[in-house]
Amino acid sequence: MDPLSTLLDGARARGAFVLRTIQTPPWSVQVRDRAPLSVVAVLRGTPWVVPVAGDAVRMEAGDIAMMRGPDAFTFADDPLTPIQVVIHPGPRRTTAAGAELPEAADTGVRTWANGMRTYDDDSADGSSVLLIGKYRGPGEITTRLLGALPPLLVLPRAAHVESALVSLLAEEAARNEPGQDLVLDRLLDLLLVAMLRTWCTRPDADAPAWYRAGGDPVVGPVLRLIHGDPSRPWTVGALAGQTGVSRATLARRFTALVGMPPMAYLTGWRIDLAADLLRNSDATIDSVARQVGYGSAFALSAAFKRARGISPQHHRDRM
Incomplete structure (x- = not known):
């Protein structure tokens, strides 16, 4: 096996967290769940991702971001929008001041909205739809793989060919059938492999020396x-x-x-x-x-x- 295959062979999601979220402006969600690795695909809208260190990056529909834990990161309609929701391990949601938030209203299977929205609603109000996948437990991602990744990696739509995988993961996230958790785990693994293979082959990538x-x-x-x-x-x-x-x-x-x-x-x-x-x-x-x-x-x-x-x-x- 080549080194990249060996490295990725250790990536195994087990009960991965997969969620679609629909956010209507103004919105800002900071994630402090300490997940070792998160993948976020933009299905609609132009949200910003704001890392703890470094510049905010504006994303567009079709872009995919990868965040390496345990550092926090924020997604928002604008980097200047005050943080409204904080995601803690669990996941548990609070306000920026720490007040517990009630469970989100049911807007569909594995779907969370900050208002009474559905995925098919008209997007003229500037709402964003994000598809989130998280590796949650230790051992799902190998030590060396995490060490090889930058804290934030954003792949523009034009730079990759994973759109079919993203679409399939989004479709499966909305289903609730026998074996669904396993399907989502393997799709997230495939998306991770495709992203890293694309990133490593880009001429501007700071890929590991090996x-x-x-x-x-x-x-x-x-x-x-x-x-x-x-x-x-x-x-x-x-x-x-x-x-x-x-x-x-x-x-x-x-x-x-x-x-x-x-x-x-x-x-x-x-x-x-x-x-x-x-x-x-x-x-x-x-x-x-x-x-x-x-x-x-x-x-x-x-x-x-x-x-x-x-x-x-x-x-x-x-x-």
Whole structure:
């Protein structure tokens, strides 16, 4: 598997939060639910997304935004509109002052409106319709994937081809049939994969160095070997032998393109895998250690402490 496929293979929504929201001006909703990753597609209107840090971005119908948690973000009809609703974990809604808000009136399956509106209402009043998808639990998104993403990513409609997926997710969000949660989970996963693939291939994207290095005839195969079989006792010599170059050539080329030596990259990948396994499985620490290329729980613990500053058990307990 190529590094991007390996990275995205760990993205698995489980009971994802999917909602259509219809907002009539003036409106401003700040999201503080600490979800690890949120995806928002604009179905209608021209809302603004305002990150905690950085400039506000105006979006149009067909645009898609991705927000990396746990930072808060705000969607509004205008960046200057005072915050009216705050979304907390749960989700729980309050006013900006903290007063609890009653449950929203039923405006359809998985639909919330700030007024008595429906999706088919005339939009002459400037209302916006947003489709929201959220990965809610730890382990649904891998540590390394979150680390590779910018806090806010907006893909204009002209820059991607996911419109069919967005339309299908919007249609399924309005249905309530057996197995619906699973359908929504997988559609959100597909949309995430399509978005990240589009973003990484854009010339102006600040894609991770390992992704840009994936097309190199020497470094690319080495990355695939590391990602495909992290438990193998790799050395620079063994990796170089697989690609037909000298150890010095591989070390120099890998460091220049990826930003670190091959063994440092391998260690980082193993620790990230171990962190996710400790968080998402009941496997013993010794079993996790062997899955990621360490001979014992003691060896993994030593490497984990050097990389993360805490023991594997402490990491698991904290999760």
